[in-house]
Amino acid sequence: MTFEESTRLESVPPSGIRKFFELAEEYDDIISLGVGEPDFAPPWSARDAAITSLERGRTSYTANRGMRELRERIAARTAGRCDLFYDPDSEVLVTTGVSEAVDLAYRAFLDPGDAVAIAQPCYVSYVPGARLAGAGVIDVPTREADDFKLTREVLEASGAAEAELLVICYPNNPTGATMTRAELEPVAEFAREHDLLVLSDEVYADLTYEGEHASIAALPGMRERTVVCNGFSKAYAMTGLRLGYAMAPPEAIEAMNRIHQYTMLSAPTTAQHAAVDALDNCDPDVAEMREEYDRRRKFLLSRFGDMGIECFRAAGAFYAFPECPWDDGEAFAEALLEAERVAVVPGNVFGAGGDGHLRVSYATSLPQLKRAMNRLESFLE
């Protein structure tokens, strides 16, 4: 009797970010610009709602799809932001983080042998998730020359037309890239022409600093082929509460819910109570956090400019994705960590197109960012 890994699992290597985590853990005095979650605590009002729900003993399972009052608020919020209307009863599914929503979409709509086109660099779970679902992956590397926006040209060049499903994420982790409605148009056109489903992870939507967030699902002919994913982790700083949601036409949500009801039953109840309050009362907190991130973003980009580090003007999420001063991003990140105790993540761990770049997170206070930039400057000298 042995725990022999399944063939599917063997196709998934350990996360590349893990190695840097272990390296960084060896030091206790580092400034980490390698963190993929907010440095803020969730708004107090939302935490208080979670505590109150616990005090009242509201800890039973919820409906598979999530509490109705939460789904109503999610639909209303989406309507207000993107001019996209979803029925709370049949078109919204509350999940355990966006990660679960992505996994559900993969398993609900992909067969072994199907291909998923994934715009990269991207969040580290999209590629392994597709492999675990038995699908093949078509890398679609975005380019710095396009400010890491997805273009029709790279979709065509990468063979994405063969895929069943296209996965995009804007504002993007790790690049901080955003896409306007006009820039999404050619992507939508490509998806319609080649009859692709689209999974759009918009978890950073509220952290857009220049212009308005646009959802690809709001473009003509796209709502019926798109699963929009969003969640509370980033804008509301609720990462550990594990709460996300998917919005899609009824047949898609029905399919995803069929997996969800067996594997998850329902998303964490306490987190759902916090989320209802977050949508009701915490917009001012989100605005405050967004302003703070924006100041850090501008500060960081300005310092990069002065140091001669090339960096496109990232306008969303809380990441900048500068060019690495050395050819070898991993070697640079290791040397910077060792010499100056500043942690950044080499871009190659986020997939195709990330090589030669660094992900620099500004989910860190301004004084810490300033210290880190001073250290980086002395390292370069």
Place this chain on the structure above:
Amino acid sequence: MSSRDAVLEALRENARYSTEDIARMTDLDAEAVEAAIADLEEEGVIRGYRAVVDYSKVDPEPVRASVELNVTLDRETGYDDIADRLARFPEVQGLRLVSGDFDFAMEVRGDSMSEVSRFISEKVAPVPEITQTVTHYIMESYKESGVEFGDGHDDDRLSISP
């Protein structure tokens, strides 16, 4: 947000940010930041820059009290006249006209409880328009000027995460 508001926001958060850093975080040039600060000071929007001190860590720890004052007005004397008279005392750290059961909320600081008590009984209470004083000595401070005095929000995030 206007550039003026952005500069004010940065200074309200930390008055020790350098002009250069404020310029970076607001996308302005240093001259524009200097000019905005000069305007804000000139117009009296910014009245001063003070450290936020946790007095429990100062030796010797000063004594502070929050004092409720009730006053009576007449034809010659308004709230401003009384406030003007009280605000001149260096012991008075803060003075506000408030709504509710009393008229002025006054914050007083001194070296000892007896000093503060003497100040109230000898300087404040005798002011003819003041009809009543209620003194609350401050026992513990948890938050001052928006700064929490707890251990803070410990950063227990993983040092590197996706």
